[in-house]
Amino acid sequence: MACDFFFPQPGGVECHIYQLSTKLIDRGHKVVIITHAYQGRTGVRYLTNGLKVYHVPFFVIYRESTMPTVFSFFPIFRNIVIREQIQIVHGHASLSSFCHEAILHARTMGLRTVFTDHSLFGFADAGSILTNKLLKFILSDVDHVICVSHTCKENTVLRASLDPLMVSVIPNAVVAENFRPRAYTPRITDRLSGGSQEVQASPELLGPDDTITIVVISRLFYNKGTDLLIAAIPRILASHPNVRFIIAGSGPKAIDLEQMLERNVLQDKVEMLGPVRHEEVRDVMIRGHIYLHPSLTEAFGTVIVEAASCGLYVVCTRVGGIPEVLPQHMTTFAKPEEDDLVMATGKAIAALRSNKVRTDRFHDQVKMMYSWRDVAQRTERVYNGICGDIRPEEFYGYYPGQGLDASGDRVRSFALIDRLKRYYGCGVWAGKLFCLCVVIDFLLYIFLEMWFPRVNIDIARSWPKKVEQKSENDGLNNSSKGSRSHLAS
Template structure:
């Protein structure tokens, strides 16, 4: 890609069902990448579904505007597919915010697929970022792969968070590998600094922070915890996260009477993740499939030795001295944990396990500013691509399959006609353009508030 192209500010719309205040790797990626793109001079807005009472338009730090749209949630924070019903609202937002590029995130996100479909009907440029790995044999994988192939058949560029994820996406969606870039996740290392005094020297603490769902291997965790507690009387577990598997963890704790050895925190806010991590010596990840796993990077930055299942793109993430791998099997996880417990217990003979050393190494490897810069290059690469005629778009959909291809052609044609109807009913000239957020005014207000608070404190 040509990195010497002239600087040009863009209006970007990030779309996903997975966004703050929910906690996860996609949510973190969406927020931090948007903030860094804004710092590079671009305008960024996010579209996601409502979260509880958080509905309508909200502003996050730095003036990041988020549209929380009411939607029916069906499973694992994903919204109910509506196909055409979101088009009027999405079109209003795209025009109101003068969007140049619509960037969808996560194959599981209904909003992502619908936004890309509607954006293409409006002639907007589109990018898709895949954060997950999916199989090819199970029913859900087959259906989602077909949906992904439909979406990516007419997308301008795709991004994956690891090389393993890229191979998986290229195979699932039958893409040209040259249309797919690898841009990893990152962290703000300054927010994940070690704090060795936070650890309890009486225990070796194993921390787990994860969605408590089957895909995250919680059944393996449930099987391994009692065995480790029996073999190592000086080990305790701190488990954060929520989900349908939480009741199974509670039952395991009750059955084995481990109330004093297993602490269940429930849902953990993003701002509190570091406070949980610095309590630990070892971070455990039992995922059955994972494209990147940003959680192990955060844990390593806080100085924890990582034990993780060797699945998906995880082997690409950390240097070998920071992580101990296990097969996604109960016995292998127990063996790897015992090995890690032995290394942590004899830390003075393992200088490579220094928390400060871990932190400085991670800080050099991962940066959101680097992610934003590489994402910006993708945007510049596609922004001036000439739009194909409708018949060319339909031809792409038609090649998806004998039956599915015809169905997808009908959906794309119907969406295009709906776009023409909406343009007639609500012309773009009648839609009020949103006022530009002034970062200079925002910084000025923050500085004044800070000065006022300092004067108030001095007066007291």
């Protein structure tokens, strides 16, 4: 796994990589994570279950992304790959320099590659145009692509001009055991009457004058809808006097949010917690009744699944892949506009006060919908597909008689001339630049093989493989313990 974004920084991508890696280890695979050095974390770290993390000391330029150097990462990457006997390189996130460089170098070394896209990008602004061109460069020679939602798949296929059959949709998941409601009691079987009826404690009912708490946990950036939140909070509090807000998170928009509170004198109704650790998210969520998610763009939105698992009614914007995440009875959708967000929040408050929504059932429903074990199984199938363990017509979903044969372009060749043909079609000028980068990368690889031969690199010992868990609950408990142990280290 190669990505700039990993623990101790909290976030959806970081949690995805950790949980997926631990589940793949449970399934008998060896997983190594390559990321940059964080404050206090440099070198090699071992996490729960033998998960090995290489913190490479590279210069960070913006939002924990390292400065792209294209070639300087190659010697270290080659050493790690040979030491750990890596067969597949799996990169994450479009804005990760380590991800893109690792995929480029892995193809030069003759390794299979997979890319997972966690975000949505536009097509018009300068930043998106440059990012899309970079993505097209890298994905022109990748074996397979994974997206976290169908909307994300459409976005990635258009941005990188990909064959849709080379892109799979595998959503995020949550460890439901780590996000239990405050008064959660598991369903029990009523055997007194000789039947098998399930019984659960009655939900907590809200009265017309009871205080309703709205929780917001997000990075305070523009794309997360912080400006929309700043505009909506005074109007929501003016219309509903018995409502309070809890806001957790940090970012450049935190100053604007604090200025709004001072300007409207709302410090007694809005509690700002600042940044919270991932293991503290559940403790914050169970203090509320509604989770508000005003994001302007989102490929999946793991936090809304965590909120629903904690028994919160979700109010979110209808953008990106969010409508695919939860069923309608758990959410109220709004347009990414101030008026519509205020109206949707008012509907959610009214629904809770009338006790029409059974939030006490959300946890069990989310637990049945999302599982990291299922994500790991589907990702493992992608690995088997690109390595040839699954027939191409079965993996890609076509038959030779339909115009595509098993030796088609989807099975990526490692030959340099074939790679140059794929890169050359990326643009009049960009194609030539990409071909030049690939040729230099290939020559650098030959130089490293000659001057730093593989026989001089010690092979690292593998951690003893863990036996597969017997039940889903046992696996979830182990994952939650691993997450807590890692974050505390």
